[in-house]
Amino acid sequence: MTDGLPSLPEMPGDVAQAFDAFPMAVRRRLLQVRRLIFETAAKLDGVGPLTETLKWGEPAYLTEATGSGSTIRLGLSRASDKDCGVFFNCQTSLVDTFHERFPDAFAFEKNRAILLSASGPLPRTPLATCLAAALTYHQSRRKKPRA
Numbered sequence: 310m311t312d313g314l315p316s317l318p319e320m321p322g323d324v325a326q327a328f329d330a331f332p333m334a335v336r337r338r339l340l341q342v343r344r345l346i347f348e349t350a351a352k353l354d355g356v357g358p359l360t361e362t363l364k365w366g367e368p369a370y371l372t373e374a375t376g377s378g379s380t381i382r383l384g385l386s387r388a389s390d391k392d393c394g395v396f397f398n399c400q401t402s403l404v405d406t407f408h409e410r411f412p413d414a415f416a417f418e419k420n421r422a423i424l425l426s427a428s429g430p431l432p433r434t435p436l437a438t439c440l441a442a443a444l445t446y447h448q449s450r451r452k453k454p455r456a
């Protein structure tokens with residue numbers, strides 16, 4: 310542990326290459342998001358270790374060990390190569406929920422992504438809440454009583 314934060318796992322080589330391919334400002338921002346994903350996962354019961362891999366050539370974070378959550382993928386916004394996208398499975402209600410809960414904290418891309426500027430402060434608290442919801446998506450669905 311350094312600077313009071315949990316140490317990050319070593320990044321797989323193919324994932325590192327994907328990060329290296331992003332424009333510098335986008336790379337810096339997405340590396341901040343990567344850190345926040347691992348920090349958030351470490352605080353959540355039942356999430357377990359994350360699998361860091363590539364999906365569609367972009368860094369992706371899966372809860373393969375526990376199946377607790379839905380995949381989170383990092384990439385460029387489809388609208389601008391200067392903005393970042395934190396992508397979620399569009400077959401879930403995650404982005405709709407984020408839009409309802411944080412309408413002014415983020416820009417959104419349909420039902421699939423939170424968009425972040427590559428510059429300015431990272432909206433850590435609302436983003437961590439969204440990441441936690443994705444990382445525990447299947448946990449919360451399993452706990453819902455059936456009608």
